[in-house]
Amino acid sequence: xxxxxxxxxxxxxxxxxxxxxxxxxxxxxxxxxxxxxxxxxxxxxxxxxxxxxxxxxxxxxxxxxxxxxxxxxxxxxxxxxxxxxxxxxxxxxxxxxxxxxxxxxxxxxxxxxxxxxxxxxxxxxxxxxxxxxxxxxxxxxxxxxxxxxxxxxxxxxxxxxxxxxxxxxxxxxxxxxxxxxxxxxxxxxxxxxx
Numbered sequence: 001x002x003x004x005x006x007x008x009x010x011x012x013x014x015x016x017x018x019x020x021x022x023x024x025x026x027x028x029x030x031x032x033x034x035x036x037x038x039x040x041x042x043x044x045x046x047x048x049x050x051x052x053x054x055x056x057x058x059x060x061x062x063x064x065x066x067x068x069x070x071x072x073x074x075x076x077x078x079x080x081x082x083x084x085x086x087x088x089x090x091x092x093x094x095x096x097x098x099x100x101x102x103x104x105x106x107x108x109x110x111x112x113x114x115x116x117x118x119x120x121x122x123x124x125x126x127x128x129x130x131x132x133x134x135x136x137x138x139x140x141x142x143x144x145x146x147x148x149x150x151x152x153x154x155x156x157x158x159x160x161x162x163x164x165x166x167x168x169x170x171x172x173x174x175x176x177x178x179x180x181x182x183x184x185x186x187x188x189x190x191x192x193x194x
Contacts, residue, residue: 018070019121019147021061023054026141027076029108030115047112054116054143065123069150071130076109077138078102097136106133113145121147 028050033041043051078100080092092098110133114125122128129150 017146017148018066019062019145021058021145023057023143023145024141025053025143027078027104027109027135027143028112029104030112031108051112051116054112055120058117058120058145062121065119066121066127066147067123068127069129070122070127071132071148071150072113072128073132073146073148074110074113074134075144076100076104076106076133076135077140077142077144078135079139079141080137092137093139097138100135100137104135106135109133109135113143121145 028047030051031044031047034044035041077097080089082089084092110131114128118125
């Protein structure tokens, strides 16, 4: 490939799971490190228990850690509340999966999975080079983990994509971090708030 072949775009190859694992129970986020009065740093007991349980489940499915770069896909499914309307409950029961916006930050949910997988699914979580994660309502509490080999990236021609000069007139004109007065008037029909 030479530079005159640009523009190009990356495309993922089809993936085949190396490991598929469903862990029943409410998804647990990894707790923040705590400090004892003597200054010792420790992981909260609840996080340690959740990580140990997840690690035991992972060892049953994958007795030897995988090697090489990996892609991880995780779905954190939370049971829909019984207080929902019948229409809402039926929608989830039929497969609709509205986003879960409740407690449990995505990064902490993923952190527990990555740490539990160390020495089980992979030698070290540094092997995970690509990550997809979602939090949704479902009919039951569970965490679904898919591990794929990291796919080779194929470069495909995208001559039909617009170039930056094609879209220059569409983008706002920012000067020193502020949108232009013309852009604000045309886009928002009013005066600048800046």
